[in-house]
Amino acid sequence: MNAGLTEVLTTPRAFPSIELSRFISGSHDDQKRFCTEFVGALKTFGFVSLTRHGIDDVTVEEAIDWNRRFHALPVDIKLKAAHPKVAIPHRGYCYVGQEVVSNLTEQSTRHRHGSTVVDIKETFDQGLEDDQLCLNRWVDESDLPGFRSFMEAFFHICHAVHIVLLRCIEIGLELKPDTFVSRCSANTSELRLTHYPACDAETIRSGKANRISEHTDFGTLTLLFQDNVGGLEIEDQTHHGTYLPIVERRGEVIVNIGDCMQRWTNNVLVSTKHRVRLPVDYAEPRLGDRYSIAYFAKPGRDENVATLDEFISPSFPAKYGAMTAWNYFQARLNMLFV
Ligand SMILES: O=C(O)CCC(=O)C(=O)O
Numbered sequence: 001m002n003a004g005l006t007e008v009l010t011t012p013r014a015f016p017s018i019e020l021s022r023f024i025s026g027s028h029d030d031q032k033r034f035c036t037e038f039v040g041a042l043k044t045f046g047f048v049s050l051t052r053h054g055i056d057d058v059t060v061e062e063a064i065d066w067n068r069r070f071h072a073l074p075v076d077i078k079l080k081a082a083h084p085k086v087a088i089p090h091r092g093y094c095y096v097g098q099e100v101v102s103n104l105t106e107q108s109t110r111h112r113h114g115s116t117v118v119d120i121k122e123t124f125d126q127g128l129e130d131d132q133l134c135l136n137r138w139v140d141e142s143d144l145p146g147f148r149s150f151m152e153a154f155f156h157i158c159h160a161v162h163i164v165l166l167r168c169i170e171i172g173l174e175l176k177p178d179t180f181v182s183r184c185s186a187n188t189s190e191l192r193l194t195h196y197p198a199c200d201a202e203t204i205r206s207g208k209a210n211r212i213s214e215h216t217d218f219g220t221l222t223l224l225f226q227d228n229v230g231g232l233e234i235e236d237q238t239h240h241g242t243y244l245p246i247v248e249r250r251g252e253v254i255v256n257i258g259d260c261m262q263r264w265t266n267n268v269l270v271s272t273k274h275r276v277r278l279p280v281d282y283a284e285p286r287l288g289d290r291y292s293i294a295y296f297a298k299p300g301r302d303e304n305v306a307t308l309d310e311f312i313s314p315s316f317p318a319k320y321g322a323m324t325a326w327n328y329f330q331a332r333l334n335m336l337f338v
């Protein structure tokens with residue numbers, strides 16, 4: 001293990017993969033069983049892999065391809081859609097080093113080895129098309145014809161999956177219908193295209209940089225689509241500080257719990273730390289490009305992200321106080337842009 005780096009298990013531990021079609025088109029009993037398994041996996045790992053999730057492989061491949069094509073544009077074109085220097089509005093293109101994720105955890109990894117730990121990634125963030133508070137930023141249509149319309153449609157596809165998964169969690173936790181769904185009907189989620197450029201593997205191995213540093217996601221759930229390069233690691237909930245490599249499987253979407261869901265459920269569902277570093281047993285000197293897409297699903301901006309009454313009892317007092325989702329996200333995002 002390198003100095004200052006947390007341990008990574010070399011043998012990937014069995015990580016659950018379940019078929020969402022069991023909920024979408026199954027009998028009432030299949031649905032119940034699915035929800036119990038889904039919530040069980042989320043309680044254990046904070047993460048789960050879903051297959052047969054209703055988004056066809058061609059659409060996911062096309063989304064990854066748009067990610068490649070966007071990031072292959074010359075920087076001066078990408079900067080037509082530049083993310084502002086400040087955190088809000090969280091829209092548009094961020095160049096490598098603009099966002100500092102290593103600021104995000106309590107035990108900040110930012111100054112490991114006496115210097116800033118950078119993330120070797122560039123990103124493009126997008127919200128709902130008619131969100132007046134945070135307007136999307138696009139390159140010109142002639143720079144990448146078809147990009148905007150595909151991405152706007154993909155955003156809605158992800159929203160639909162988010163709502164289905166919230167229903168599954170409501171059932172799995174035996175909550176009243178709409179407990180979560182009603183809090184997410186105003187869609188303020190964010191879709192992110194990430195490109196991790198090729199780099200020397202040693203830069204990552206030595207701990208001077210990550211593809212993305214340890215962090216938790218902010219919202220309700222995240223839907224993550226990856227190419228086949230690998231490198232995602234999640235913190236083992238039974239041994240904090242130890243990371244489990246997640247080996248990617250074709251056709252899956254990875255789902256993970258975000259901080260708002262942790263707050264609402266009083267830590268019944270925990271927002272697991274994760275990061276992207278080297279693929280398992282990687283011995284090559286160079287690391288190739290990697291592309292992923294994250295849909296950071298969020299509650300409506302005016303929703304309260306305090307612990308819900310359903311999760312409070314004399315033995316489990318509320319861990320999280322009142323705050324609007326908007327104020328919570330601003331506070332978290334401000335840590336990323338310094
Ligand atoms: O690229 C990945 O696999 C993970 C990305 C991620 O965790 C994030 O953007 O929050």
Ligand SMILES: [Fe+2]
Binds near residue numbers: 216222274
């Ligand atoms: Fe993340």
